[in-house]
Amino acid sequence: MEWFGDPDAWLSRLVIQRGLALIYLLAFLAALREFRPLAGERGITPAPLLLRRIRFRDAPGLFHLGYTDRRLTAVAGTGAALSAAVALGLADVVPLWTSMLLWTVLWALYLSIVNIGQTWYAFGWESLLLEAGFVAVFLGNATIAPPVPTLYLLIWLVFRIELGAGLIKWRGDRCWRRLTCLYYHHETQPMPGPLSWWFHHLPRPLHRVEAAANHVAQLLVPFALFAPQPVGSWAAAVVIVTQLWLIASGNFAWLNWLTLLLAVAAVDGALAARHLPLPAPPGGQGEAPVWFVALTGAATALIAVLSYWPVRNLLSPGQAMNRSFNSLHLVNTYGAFGTVTRQRYEVVLEGTTDREPAEGGTWRAYEFHGKPGAVDRRPRQFAPFHLRLDWLMWFAALTPGYAAPWLPRLIDRLLAGDAATLRLLRVNPFPDAPPTYIRARLYRYRFTTPAERRATRAWWHRTDLGDHLPPRASTH
Structure with missing residues (x-):
């Protein structure tokens, strides 16, 4: 099944998987730090009270077996340990089925936390991590060539992140259409960063350039991610540079970091190898077994079906942002700052x-x-x-x-x-x-x-x- 895998994409897979594991690690560490005082047994909004009111099908997770702070610590601690091990390469030195199991466990553990996190976990990047984590289950490991269908699923995810963010702005606050939103945004964003003061004081013509470039990057460039190479790679580069600009200008948790990681799926591995001082690709990238191809095909079909809801949302003049359409947080819709506060x-x-x-x-x-x-x-x-x-x-x-x-x-x-x-x-x-x-x-x-x-x-x-x-x- 040589058609199924792309040996040149080994570096893209390596970057995406190791980066995703590090983000999982941060997410589990944050749960260890924050969950108990926010939503634990004696938290501000206790999870046990929520669990008495909801059904498993509405919020699936391990804590329907019973929540205690000790169990939360065990779940988050296990997730942190596993994600650290995967970030160090564990998933590439075990059999393929074990690698898939590791990624599935990470996804299930974090899903269990998010689904009882209430308002504290009602952020778009929580769903984004779960959706990306689910797709990562089907990226394989160093024993096979990276599967092309899974790479396209990641590109489809980046496409929805960027286009959703672009459309919600264009349809929302008219300052985006007038190119004036960034007169205010760097000052009024939720959590400014160390460079935000300087971004705010850029000359107003540069703010207008920022806004115009944002529209290009989010409304036009995403379509080029699916174009033949090298166009797809250049489109991915635009996404990555845009996300780095956002990282420099503010604090948006792992939203921008994860988006730029996922954009690497559109980069041509052979092109990167010619222009970057890279080591040789790992040996032993064999053909994917039939059972893996079948599972990946099933996951691709599932995501295609579930994509109906976010696509309908993208086409709707009443577009919602950062919404999950199912309790597994698969194939969500994204977007932010449809309205920019002036003060x-x-x-x-x-x-x-x-x-x-x-x-x-x-x-x-x-x-x-x-x-x-x-x-x-x-x-x-x-x-x-x-x-x-x-x-x-x-x-x-x-x-x-x-x-x-x-x-x-x-x-x-x-x-x-x-x-x-x-x-x-x-x-x-x-x-x-x-x-x-x-x-x-x-x-x-x-x-x-x-x-x-x-x-x-x-x-x-x-x-x-x-x-x-x-x-x-x-x-x-």
Whole structure:
């Protein structure tokens, strides 16, 4: 079955699989760090309560056998260990069926976490990791040539990521059509990075060039991914460069990193070998066994059928973004920033030890790792690691009702001095004893101008807009 495999694609497979395993590793490590305080037995939105209300078919996973924090730790720890081993090459030194089993286990373990993660895991890149992880099961290992159908499934995934993101922008906020959205986006994006201040202060004509280039990269270039070589490789290069630009300008967890990895599937391996100082390809790339060909064909047919829903969504004027159409998170729809906010608002949690809360009292702020807080603290780079609480605090500032189910509970955990919750924060201003009151204060933030930056050394300027939530007292 020589038609089935492409020996020249060995490097593409190597890059995709090792990179995907590293992203899995980060995802499992994030679950070990965050899941228990956010959704564990005593979490802000406890997973056991969710499991009492949902059926297995609606959210399949291992935790329908019973959730405990210890089992979550076992699942995430096993996933982290396996993904680290795969990243180091384990899947290439075992038989083909074992390699497929390793990738299947990684996918099933992470699916089990996502499906009980509730709002903390309701991000498009969670579904993207699961969809890419499922396709990776059928990429094979070093014992066979990379299967062509699976490579095209990965290209189809990149196509939907890019075109979905492009269409949601073009159909959404008119500033995208006017090429003015990037006058605001670098400042108002959920979690700016260390270079975002400089991106924001680029000349406005360059912002318009950025927006126009984005439209080309997301609305036109994706079609060229399917073109004969070398056009497909050049299209992949455009996708990769675009994703690197996005990585430099902000923090979007592993969305951009995974997209550029998947785009490598469209790169011509022989072309890369001629222009890059690469080692010789691994020997022993034999023909794929019949059973593997059959399974890959079945997976391809399944994805073709499930593609009906995202394609219909892409063609719809009411296009939804970042939506899964099935509980296995297979063949999803993607897209982001159909609307760009013009002003940045931040919810800052402030506590006091005063016996009565007063406007002029002594209030001290809790500081988060990623979201803006202290105006003199430069934004940090955290992607591809995902800080879920920090992200949701951005949504809380935009839509107060969005945070109603969990923000008061977060404040209660801080008032109780809950150690697991406090470990999610960068600074606890009350290390000796919890405060008597905590309030959620709303501020408008903007980047300082270059002149303000030189005078104050601050990265942000902020204006106090009053209470987002009034002072809440400890019940302990």
